[in-house]
Amino acid sequence: MNSAAGTMADQNCHQDMNLNGWMDQLKRIEEKTERLVLLSQLGQILNSTLDHQEVRRRAMEAATRLMKAEAGSLLLIDEERKHLCFEVALGDNEEKIKKITLNLGEGIAGWVAQKGDPLIINAPEQDLRFFKGVDDQTEFKTRNIICVPVKVKEKTIGVLEAINKKEGQDFDDEDRSLFISLADQVAIALDNARLYQELEEMFFQTAESLANAIEKRDPYTGGHTHRVTTYSLATARRLGLKPMEVKWLQISSVLHDIGKIGIDDQILKKPEQLDPEEFNQIKQHANMGAEIIDHIKQLRNIIPGIKYHHEQIDGTGYPEGLRGENIPIIAKIVSVTDTFDAMTTDRPYRRALSKEMAIKELRRCAGTQFDHEVVEAFIQAFEGGEI
Amino acid sequence: MNSAAGTMADQNCHQDMNLNGWMDQLKRIEEKTERLVLLSQLGQILNSTLDHQEVRRRAMEAATRLMKAEAGSLLLIDEERKHLCFEVALGDNEEKIKKITLNLGEGIAGWVAQKGDPLIINAPEQDLRFFKGVDDQTEFKTRNIICVPVKVKEKTIGVLEAINKKEGQDFDDEDRSLFISLADQVAIALDNARLYQELEEMFFQTAESLANAIEKRDPYTGGHTHRVTTYSLATARRLGLKPMEVKWLQISSVLHDIGKIGIDDQILKKPEQLDPEEFNQIKQHANMGAEIIDHIKQLRNIIPGIKYHHEQIDGTGYPEGLRGENIPIIAKIVSVTDTFDAMTTDRPYRRALSKEMAIKELRRCAGTQFDHEVVEAFIQAFEGGEI
Numbered sequence: 001m002n003s004a005a006g007t008m009a010d011q012n013c014h015q016d017m018n019l020n021g022w023m024d025q026l027k028r029i030e031e032k033t034e035r036l037v038l039l040s041q042l043g044q045i046l047n048s049t050l051d052h053q054e055v056r057r058r059a060m061e062a063a064t065r066l067m068k069a070e071a072g073s074l075l076l077i078d079e080e081r082k083h084l085c086f087e088v089a090l091g092d093n094e095e096k097i098k099k100i101t102l103n104l105g106e107g108i109a110g111w112v113a114q115k116g117d118p119l120i121i122n123a124p125e126q127d128l129r130f131f132k133g134v135d136d137q138t139e140f141k142t143r144n145i146i147c148v149p150v151k152v153k154e155k156t157i158g159v160l161e162a163i164n165k166k167e168g169q170d171f172d173d174e175d176r177s178l179f180i181s182l183a184d185q186v187a188i189a190l191d192n193a194r195l196y197q198e199l200e201e202m203f204f205q206t207a208e209s210l211a212n213a214i215e216k217r218d219p220y221t222g223g224h225t226h227r228v229t230t231y232s233l234a235t236a237r238r239l240g241l242k243p244m245e246v247k248w249l250q251i252s253s254v255l256h257d258i259g260k261i262g263i264d265d266q267i268l269k270k271p272e273q274l275d276p277e278e279f280n281q282i283k284q285h286a287n288m289g290a291e292i293i294d295h296i297k298q299l300r301n302i303i304p305g306i307k308y309h310h311e312q313i314d315g316t317g318y319p320e321g322l323r324g325e326n327i328p329i330i331a332k333i334v335s336v337t338d339t340f341d342a343m344t345t346d347r348p349y350r351r352a353l354s355k356e357m358a359i360k361e362l363r364r365c366a367g368t369q370f371d372h373e374v375v376e377a378f379i380q381a382f383e384g385g386e387i
Numbered sequence: 388m389n390s391a392a393g394t395m396a397d398q399n400c401h402q403d404m405n406l407n408g409w410m411d412q413l414k415r416i417e418e419k420t421e422r423l424v425l426l427s428q429l430g431q432i433l434n435s436t437l438d439h440q441e442v443r444r445r446a447m448e449a450a451t452r453l454m455k456a457e458a459g460s461l462l463l464i465d466e467e468r469k470h471l472c473f474e475v476a477l478g479d480n481e482e483k484i485k486k487i488t489l490n491l492g493e494g495i496a497g498w499v500a501q502k503g504d505p506l507i508i509n510a511p512e513q514d515l516r517f518f519k520g521v522d523d524q525t526e527f528k529t530r531n532i533i534c535v536p537v538k539v540k541e542k543t544i545g546v547l548e549a550i551n552k553k554e555g556q557d558f559d560d561e562d563r564s565l566f567i568s569l570a571d572q573v574a575i576a577l578d579n580a581r582l583y584q585e586l587e588e589m590f591f592q593t594a595e596s597l598a599n600a601i602e603k604r605d606p607y608t609g610g611h612t613h614r615v616t617t618y619s620l621a622t623a624r625r626l627g628l629k630p631m632e633v634k635w636l637q638i639s640s641v642l643h644d645i646g647k648i649g650i651d652d653q654i655l656k657k658p659e660q661l662d663p664e665e666f667n668q669i670k671q672h673a674n675m676g677a678e679i680i681d682h683i684k685q686l687r688n689i690i691p692g693i694k695y696h697h698e699q700i701d702g703t704g705y706p707e708g709l710r711g712e713n714i715p716i717i718a719k720i721v722s723v724t725d726t727f728d729a730m731t732t733d734r735p736y737r738r739a740l741s742k743e744m745a746i747k748e749l750r751r752c753a754g755t756q757f758d759h760e761v762v763e764a765f766i767q768a769f770e771g772g773e774i
Contacts, residue, residue: 022409029416036423040568043430047575050582181427188434195437196583202685203590210597213648213679261600265652292600298589 035178038066043185052193056087059160059186066182067146067162067175074150074186075102075109076158084113084159100134107131108147109159116156118148118180122170146171148183152191160186207254214261218268224341229253231337231378234386238377241329244301249330252305256334259289259306271348283318286310304328309335312369332371336362336378339370340387355382422565425453430572439580443474446547446573453569454533454549454562461537461573462489462496463545471500471546487521494518495534496546503543505535505567509557533558535570539578547573594641601648605655611728616640618724618765621773625764628716631688636717639692643721646676646693658735670705673697691715696722699756719758723749723765726757727774742769 042062049055056074063072075084084102102110111129112119122144124130135142140163147161160183165171211225218224232253236246260268263285267278274282290307293299308331311317313324317335327335343358353361359379366375381387429449436442443461450459462471471489489497498516499506509531511517522529527550534548547570552558598612605611619640623633647655650672654665661669677694680686695718698704700711704722714722730745740748746766753762768774 019406019409022406022413026409026413026416029413029420033416033420033423036420036427040423040427040430040572043427043434044571044575047430047434047572047579050579184431185427185434188431192434192437192579192583196579196586198685199583199586199590202683203586203593205683206590206680206686207593207597209679209683210594210645210648213645214597216649258597258600261597261648262603292596293593296589296592296596298585299593 032174035066035174039178039181039185042066042182046185046189047192049189050193050196052190052197055186055189055193059189060087062182062186063160063162063179066178067171068166069146069162070164070166071140072160072162074158074160075113076150077104077113077156084109087158100137102131102134107134108145109161112147112149112159112161113156116149116151118146118176120144120146120171120176144171146175146179148176148179150183150187150190152187157187157190204250204254207251211254211258214258217265218257218260224345225254225257227341228256228334228337231340231381231387232333234381235333235337235374235378237386238380238384239329239333239374245330248301249305249333251299252302252330253334253337255289255293255302256306256309256338257285257289258292259285259287261292262288273349283310286319302330305330305334307331309338311335313371314368317369327371329374332374336370336374340378355387419561422453422561426565426568426572429453429569433572433576434579436576437580437583439577439584442573442576442580446576447474449569449573450547450549450566453565454558455553456533456549457551457553458527459547459549461545461547462500463537464491464500464543471496474545487524489518489521494521495532496548499534499536499546499548500543503536503538505533505563507531507533507558507563531558533562533566535563535566537570537574537577539574544574544577591637591641594638598641598645601645604652605644605647611732612641612644614728615643615721615724618727618768618774619720621768621771622720622724622761622765624773625767625771626716626720626761632717635688636692636720638686639689639696639717640721640724642676642680642689643693643696643725644672644676645679646672646674648679649675660736670697673706689717692717692721694718696725698722700758701755704756714758716761719761723757723761727765742774 042065046055046058046062049058056076059074060072063069063074074087076087077083078085078101081101082104084104086100104110105114108119108121108124108127108129108131110131119129121127121130124142124145130142134140143164145161145163146165147159149156150158150160160179162171162179165175208225208229212222215225216222229250232249233246236249241249263282267274267281270278286307286309290303293303293306305328307319308317308322308327311320311322311327311331312335313327313332315321315323340358340362343353343361344355346352359382362370362375362378366372378387429452433442433445433449436445443463446461447459450456450461461474463474464470465472465488468488469491471491473487491497492501495506495508495511495514495516495518497518506516508514508517511529511532517529521527530551532548532550533552534546536543537545537547547566549558549566552562595612595616599609602612603609616637619636620633623636628636650669654661654668657665673694673696677690680690680693692715694706695704695709695714698707698709698714698718699722700714700719702708702710727745727749730740730748731742733739746769749757749762749765753759765774
C-alpha cells in the first residue's frame with residue numbers, strides 16, 4: 001500500500017479523478033463487506049434447522065436475498081430417474097414450477113448439474129443452453145440467471161439458481177464467488193439434515209421391525225402395529241396435536257404392545273377364552289412395556305401411551321383404573337386406534353367386524369370406554385378416507 | 388459519498404494526508420473483508436461434522452485463527468455441577484487445561500458465562516475479574532483476552548475465548564463483532580451435533596432395551612447383550628476397525644440374538660439337553676434375526692453379524708456352513724464375544740467357567756471354531772483389562 005500511495009501523490013493533475021476512483025473502490029468494497037456479513041447470517045439461518053424441507057426452503061430464500069434477485073430456486077438431482085426436480089421456488093409460481101423437471105444436461109440448470117461448473121447467463125435468449133420451457137410454463141421472463149452446483153464431498157447433488165438481478169444489472173464475478181460460498185453452505189445444511197433424517201428413519205424402522213417380530217407371537221393378523229400407528233397419526237392430525245406430541249404418539253403407537261414380550265407363549269397363543277388368572281397376566285403387558293423403556297431419557301414422553309392404552313374414561317380400565325382427564329391424550333388415542341384395529345381383524349374366538357360396525361361400536365362406547373373428542377377426530381379421519 | 392468527495396476536493400493543502408487516510412481506510416476494510424471470508428469458511432468447517440467432540444475441537448481452532456491469537460479455548464457449562472469445563476484447548480497445555488474447571492462467575496470466562504455478555508480485557512492484571520489460577524497452572528502468560536458467550540436460543544451454554552493477539556495488538560470492536568458471529572456458528576454446530584447424538588443414543592438404548600426384553604425369555608443370566616457389545620467394541624479397537632465398521636459391529640452385537648423372539652418358550656426355557664429337532668429350531672434364530680431387519684436399508688451392513696455369528700472357521704457352523712475368509716469380520720467378532728460370555732455365565736445345564744478357563748478354550752478353538760486374529764485381539768483386550 002505504501003508504494004501505491006507514493007504513486008498517487010505524484011499524480012497531482014489527476015487528483016480529483018483519483019479521489020473519486022478511490023471512493024468508488026471504497027464503496028464497492030463496503031458493499032462487498034455488507035454482502036459477506038449477509039452470507040455469514042444466511043449460513044447461520046441455513047444451519048439452524050435439521051429439517052430437510054425447511055433447509056430447502058431457506059436455501060431458496062437465501063439465494064434470492066444474497067443475489068438481490070427477483071426469484072431463486074433449488075433443484076435437486078433425482079439419482080434414480082436421472083433428472084432435476086424443482087424443490088422449492090419463490091412466489092406465485094411455486095405450484096407450477098414444482099411440477100417441472102429437467103433432464104441432466106437440459107437447460108442451464110441441467111448443464112450446471114451435469115458439468116458441475118457455475119454459470120452466469122446475462123442474455124439467455126442468445127444462449128443455446130437456455131431452455132425456454134420453464135418460462136413458457138410459468139409466464140416468467142428470464143432476463144439473466146446465475147446458477148451454481150451444490151456439491152457434497154465433490155459430488156453434485158443439485159443446483160442453486162437466482163433469476164433477474166434487481167436494479168437491472170448483470171450478474172458478475174463477485175456474485176459468482178458469493179453464490180458459490182452460499183451453495184457450499186446449502187450443501188452442508190442439506191447433508192446434515194439428510195443424515196439426521198436417515199438416523200430417525202433407522203430408529204423408527206428398527207422399533208417397528210422389533211415390534212412386528214414381537215407381534216408375530218400373537219395370533220393377530222400381521223400388521224397390527226403398523227395400522228395402529230397409521231390410525232393414530234391420522235387422528236392426531238384431526239385433533240391438531242403439536243409436532244412433538246405427534247412424534248411421541250408415533251413412537252408410542254409403534255411400541256404400545258412391546259410388553260407382550262414378557263407374556264408366556266401359552267397364554268398369548270391360547271385360542272380359547274382366557275381364565276381370570278391368565279387375563280391378569282395379559283394385563284401385565286402395559287406395565288411391562290413401560291418398564292422396558294423406562295430408563296431411556298429421550299423416550300420419557302412416550303411412556304403414557306404404552307402404560308395407559310388400556311385405561312377407560314369411566315375408570316374401569318387397567319393398569320391403574322385412571323379416569324377421564326387423568327388419562328394422557330396419547331393413551332386416549334392409542335386406546336381408540338388399538339381397539340378399532342382389534343375389532344376389524346379376525347381373532348381366534350371371533351370374526352372381524354366391518355369398519356362401519358366398528359365405528360358404531362366406538363360411538364356407542366364414547367364417554368364410557370373412550371374419550372368423546374378422540375372418537376370424533378377418529379371418525380372424521382375415517383370419513384376423510386385417511387383410515 | 389458525493390458530498391464527501393466535494394469536501395475532499397476543497398482541502399487541497401491536506402490532499403496527501405487525506406489520500407493516505409483514504410488508503411488506510413481502504414486497507415482496514417480490505418482486511419475486514421478477508422476476515423469475513425475466513426469467518427464464512429470457518430462456519431462451513433464447523434458445520435460439516437455432526438460429531439460433538441470434533442465440533443468442539445474445530446471451534447477452538449477457529450477461535451485461534453479468526454482472532455489471530457496465540458491460543459483459543461471453548462468452555463461449556465456443566466448444568467448439574469454449575470461450573471465451566473475447558474472442553475478443548477490448543478497446544479502443549481491441553482492436558483493441564485482440561486483438568487481445570489471454573490465456577491460460574493469466576494474468572495473472565497465465568498463472568499461471561501454468568502452475564503451472557505462479551506468481554507475484552509487488554510490488561511488482565513489490572514482487572515479484578517481476571518483469575519490467575521489458569522495461568523499459574525499452565526505457565527501461560529495472558530497478555531490480553533477476548534471472551535464471548537456461546538448461546539443456543541438465548542441460553543448461554545458456554546464461552547469461546549481467544550488469548551494473546553499476535554503482532555502485539557489489542558483486541559478491538561471489530562474482533563468483538565467477528566467473534567460474536569463465530570460463537571453463533573459454534574452454537575449452531577454444537578446444537579446440531581447434540582441433537583444428532585441424542586437421537587443416536589435413543590436408537591441404541593431402544594434397540595438394547597428391546598434386545599434385553601427378548602433376552603429375558605432366555606434362561607441366561609441378564610446382561611448378555613450388554614456384555615457381548617462391550618467385549619465386541621474392545622476387540623474391535625485392538626483390531627483397528629474403521630469407525631463405521633465399529634458402529635455396525637456395535638448395532639450387530641446389540642441385535643445378534645433378536646431372532647430368538649421367534650423361538651417357542653418351551654424350547655428356549657427347556658432346562659434339559661435339546662433333542663436334534665429342537666436344536667434345529669434354535670438354529671433358526673440366526674436367519675430369523677436377519678429377516679427381522681432385512682428391509683431396513685440403513686442396517687444392511689449389520690446383517691452379517693446377526694446371520695453368521697454361529698458360523699465356524701472350519702465350515703461346521705450354521706446357518707450356511709461358511710468357511711474361513713467367507714465369514715464376515717463382524718460375525719467372527721460376535722462369535723468370539725458371544726461364546727466367551729456364554730462360557731463365563733451359569734447355564735441351566737452347567738456352571739460358569741472362570742474367565743481364565745474360557746480364554747484357554749478360545750485359544751484351543753482358534754483356527755477351527757474361531758478366527759485366530761480375532762481371538763488374539765480379544766485376549767489382548769482381556770489382558771489390557773478392557774474385558
